Amino acid sequence: MVPLPESTSARFFDDSVNGSSASKVPNPRRRSERAHQAILNAAAELLEEVGYADMTIQAIAAKAGVSNKTIYRWWSNKAAVVMEAFAERTANVVAIPNTGSLRDDLLAFIQASFVAHKTMKFGSTMASLVAAIHTDSTLAEAFREQFIARRRAAVRQIFEQAIEHDELSALDLDVVIDQVYGPIFYRLLVGHAPLDNQFAETLVNNLLLGVTKSKNSSKF
Amino acid sequence: MVPLPESTSARFFDDSVNGSSASKVPNPRRRSERAHQAILNAAAELLEEVGYADMTIQAIAAKAGVSNKTIYRWWSNKAAVVMEAFAERTANVVAIPNTGSLRDDLLAFIQASFVAHKTMKFGSTMASLVAAIHTDSTLAEAFREQFIARRRAAVRQIFEQAIEHDELSALDLDVVIDQVYGPIFYRLLVGHAPLDNQFAETLVNNLLLGVTKSKNSSKF
Amino acid sequence: MVPLPESTSARFFDDSVNGSSASKVPNPRRRSERAHQAILNAAAELLEEVGYADMTIQAIAAKAGVSNKTIYRWWSNKAAVVMEAFAERTANVVAIPNTGSLRDDLLAFIQASFVAHKTMKFGSTMASLVAAIHTDSTLAEAFREQFIARRRAAVRQIFEQAIEHDELSALDLDVVIDQVYGPIFYRLLVGHAPLDNQFAETLVNNLLLGVTKSKNSSKF
Amino acid sequence: MVPLPESTSARFFDDSVNGSSASKVPNPRRRSERAHQAILNAAAELLEEVGYADMTIQAIAAKAGVSNKTIYRWWSNKAAVVMEAFAERTANVVAIPNTGSLRDDLLAFIQASFVAHKTMKFGSTMASLVAAIHTDSTLAEAFREQFIARRRAAVRQIFEQAIEHDELSALDLDVVIDQVYGPIFYRLLVGHAPLDNQFAETLVNNLLLGVTKSKNSSKF
DNA sequence: CAATAAACGAGACGGTACGTCCCGTCTTCAG
DNA sequence: CTGAAGACGGGACGTACCGTCTCGTTTATTG
Incomplete structure (x- = not known):
């Protein structure tokens, strides 16, 4: 759930301006689960269809058959809705291997992650969310918990x-x-080079052995 | 200059929709340098004052004492203006050391970079530009050349x-x-941990020596 | 009671669109008199405080400590609630004199009416109700019976x-x-001139004697 | 023109809350006459089609092929637009007779006015405008000048x-x-009785001769 | 050194999304 | 099993910014 982060550990860029929110808080017990899911589904579909930037709250509302007010009641902005939809659909898709070899496990995990990055315009959505967290501290907290912490x-x-x-x-x-x-x-966000197997392998090798040692690592 | 990239090397996310621009191209020889600089200055100031997200082209125009048409004549969108202003003001601020020690040079360079990241809401601006390049291929090209390639x-x-x-x-x-x-x-974009000296040192050590360094690594 | 008019005499503008109301009719015997009065009181107070235009059913409900559903159960819209509250509080405030002189009686009655017009933003409320009756025939009927017929x-x-x-x-x-x-x-609705004693006197004189006779009526 | 009343004579109900408007005033010399007329036409047509109450600024904008901002730029609210459209189309439709007989002239004028009241839902529109002037002093001024003063x-x-x-x-x-x-x-606004010839005749007779005419009126 | 064409400032425009508000209906839950 | 509390779908509100488009005015190349 986006709106209810309990952790408040120190973070490293200022979130300053999110203030507000003194306005009446709705009662979550009365929340319509039907509307909730319809909104997340609509958001996920629009993410695939038009991408984050060209997506609007009004379009989500229309697609979900919901009043825009219902969206604003439960989320503070587009980024928050997308985050929840995106998190829900990209969570736990990669199993953690345990073969006994660090190198093999790491490589397998990374390669599996690359595959998962093909859905929902992953890089572009991630980039947009990352931009959004810089102006919304509540969202930032949720983002770090939903995506970053879990993957780490x-x-x-x-x-x-x-x-x-x-x-x-x-x-x-x-x-x-x-x-x-x-x-x-x-690479995912800047797009200057691909996320391919060769990248994964070199990355893992360099990381484990170090680049100054790799003069000896010709066997890889 | 952002709008005139000549390189077209293969890139790794689709840029597709940038179309347009068949409209009359203005004559750069008649360009008002006064207006040009006023716009970049205004953009840079607004970046400091309100940040990328809350900045508008109309506000840049107003602050620069310029018609919004003049901005649209030379740049395709807000991201392009900001990119140029940001690139101009963050370029070449870090000298390349050459002490004879890779470790020392690398560490010094990284630490100097961290200092440069304090200006113009660096992380937040970078995040916004990164988001923008995912929907604007011209901008993406320029971004990779202005920022990424130079630093690399x-x-x-x-x-x-x-x-x-x-x-x-x-x-x-x-x-x-x-x-x-x-x-x-x-770390700059996600903000989950600080860019401090300890991070720089551990990063450099791990990179050069590998994380398995202290063990007998012959089995790899 | 506004919603239950039995008279249906011919009227002189079309009421057409009032439709609705086929929905279940509540049992008036079970009506909560406490809620009824609380609503009328709240409406009357809001009329004084913010005027008809800025008053909402939700605000009446909140002020009365009542669900908005309870208001909708017994009245068809804001105008109907206000009409009942307004009628209740402005009825029979002016006694009918009987001195034996038509002129004196008429003048006294009119002047007393002017005094009554100081309460509950009389002119403004009247104007709003008059506007409302043009789109709600049920209300129109009630309005003509509550206000117009009684005063006539x-x-x-x-x-x-x-x-x-x-x-x-x-x-x-x-x-x-x-x-x-x-x-x-x-004068009350257009506000181009005041409702004062001089107006009352001239009006009565002209009405009784006629304006072509008034050349002889210098004694008034 | 609604927005430029020059008279400021004393009026008889408080207009109070219209305040503000310090926001930038647009330059009337750059006003698009095409848009101006399209808006007034759209408003007049909607007045006929759906009436004042069911008319919205967004609908006027859509029908006129205009941005809603363009309406808000030049008028403060729906009532002001309608007023201008209504005034433009109901002005000077009744010629002033001059037969040498006051009774005949007055009667002819009133009867001609009755005919003019068949257009644009005259009574209902008038009622709505009258309600509106009670919360908008600028509009009130314009209304009294456009409609009331001219007819008087x-x-x-x-x-x-x-x-x-x-x-x-x-x-x-x-x-x-x-x-x-x-x-x-x-009668026009309350609708309790028709505007017909008999009414016109009785009204004129009573007004000119007085209702006590047939009696010896010397005692008044 | 005109003249002439382009860029300029100003800002209105059509368009669209915003986030808020109220409507009148519907659902939930406590008494 | 009523009724307060209030969430809901719907939709207009008035604002803001977008990017396009006149308008005159200024400016700098060109003939």
């Missing part, structure tokens, strides 16, 4: 499995996870 | 210096550069 | 007293009554 | 012709004019 947890688990198997000594996994997702995210 | 070239040079010094054997630098910028870009 | 009967009685006293010969009182109320109504 | 001037002229012909001695015509229009306006 998966990669973390892969590394922790390796530590458990003694394949790896304990280390600061936060930066390591950034090193896994960072390059992928960067 | 700097990092590439640092690694090439190391190769020249024999500190490193030749390798596929494209992915390596993604491994430098990816994690930074990821 | 008062003036009619004054003239009939005069006929009884032989001060006047019998004549078509319908038009005469229009000649009493018409000018007052006209 | 016509009747005034008829009486002044009679005074010139020595058929009548000079007297306070303001109240006399109220006595002509008042009863008509009252």
Whole structure:
């Protein structure tokens, strides 16, 4: 649920202007589940059909057979609706492998992720959501919890499995996870180069062995 | 100049809908340099004042003392204006070090970059531009050339210096550069963790040595 | 009661579109008198506070501590509620004098009416109700019975007293009554001139004596 | 023109809340006459088709092929648009007779007016405008000048012709004019009785001769 | 050094989405 | 099992910005 984040840990860009919201809060117990799902479905379909930028709240309302007021009652803006629809449909699509080999697990996971990126204009939607979180702190919180934290947890688990198997000594996994997702995210959003198997392999090799050691890694 | 890219190399998300522009092309020789600069200044100021999302072309025009038609004559949309203003003001602010140590050079460069990220709501503006390139192929091309390529070239040079010094054997630098910028870009846009010195150091160490460095890595 | 008129005498503008109301009729014996009065009180207070135009059914409901459904159950629209509240509070406020002098009685009655026009934004409310009756025939019927007929009967009685006293010969009182109320109504609604004593006196004199005779009526 | 009243004579109900309007005033020299006329035409047609109450600014805009902003730029609300359209189309439709007989002139004029009242849902539109002037002082001023003053001037002229012909001695015509229009306006808006020839004749007779004419009126 | 054509400022325009408001109906839940 | 509370679909509101389009005016190349 977007509107009810309970965590409030420190974040690293200012969210400042979201203020407001003193206006009457609706009672969630009376919420129409029919309308709720119709809205998320409409949003997901429009995302495929026209993309985030050309999507409007009025169009979602019309497609869902719902008053625009009903959307505004439960979400603060377009980004929030899309986030919920997008999160719901892209969650848990990638299983976490556990073969005993860190390299194999990581590579398999990354390659599976690439496949998942073909739906719902993934890169473009992600880019739009990322832009939106910079002006809406509530959304930012939800985004980090819905997408970022969950995916990071998966990669973390892969590394922790390796530590458990003694394949790896304990280390600061936060930066390591950034090193896994960072390059992928960067290519996904900037589009300067493709997310293909070769990229995945080189990335994993470099990450595990380091680039100054890779002069010896000709066997890969 | 944004509107006149000549490169058309293959890219990795579809840009499709940018069409149009069959309309009369204005004569750049008659362009008013006064208006040109006034517009870029106004855009840069508004970026600081209200941020990308709350900025409008009409507001830029008003602040620049210019007709909105004059803006539309030379740029295709808000993102294009902002891109030019932003590129002009954030270019070449970071010198490329050459101490003889790859690690030191890389770390110094990254830390200097972090400092440059404090201006013009860097992360937020970047996020907005990244979102915009997904619906405007002309802009995408310009963005990759103005920002991405230039910065990548700097990092590439640092690694090439190391190769020249024999500190490193030749390798596929494209992915390596993604491994430098990816994690930074990821933290910058998602905001889940800060861009601080510790992050820079861990990133550089992991990248150069690999995360499995302390173990016997012969089994890979 | 507004919604239950039994008279259906011919009227002089088309009421056509009032349709509806085939829906289940509530049982008036079960009506909550507490809610009934609370609604009329709330309507009357809002009339004073914000005027007819800025008043909403939702606001009446809120102020009365009543569900909006309860209002819709017993009245067809805002105009009907206001009509009942307004009628209840402006009825019979002016006594009918009987001094033996038609002129004196008429003048006294008119002047007393002017005083009554100071409450509940009388002119403005009247104007709004008059506008409303043109699109709601049920309301129109009620309005003519609640306001118009009652007031006309008062003036009619004054003239009939005069006929009884032989001060006047019998004549078509319908038009005469229009000649009493018409000018007052006209000033009240159009607001081009005040409802003051001088107006009342000139009106009565002209009406009784005629304007072509008034060259002789210098004594007034 | 509605927006440019120059007279500011005292009026008799409070207009209070129209405030504001400090927002930028558009330049009338750049006004599109095409749009202006299209809007008035659309308004007039909608007035005939659906009546004032069921007419919306959006519908006028759509019918006129105009942006709703263009309407709001030049008029403050629906009533103002309708007023201008209505005034333009109902002005000067009744010629002022001058036969030498006050009674004949007045009767002819009134009967001709009745005929003019068949267009554009005259009574209903008038009622709505009258309601509107009670919450919009700018409109009120315009209404009194566009409709009320012009029509009053016509009747005034008829009486002044009679005074010139020595058929009548000079007297306070303001109240006399109220006595002509008042009863008509009252029947027009309230609809309790028709505007027919008999009404016109009785009204004129009573007005000129007085209702006590047949008796010895010296006691008044 | 005109003249002439283009860019310019100003800003109205058609269009469309915004987010708010109220309507009148329908659903839920507490007494 | 009534009735308050209030969410709902519908739709108009008035605002804002978009990008296009006149208008004159200014400016700078060209003949």
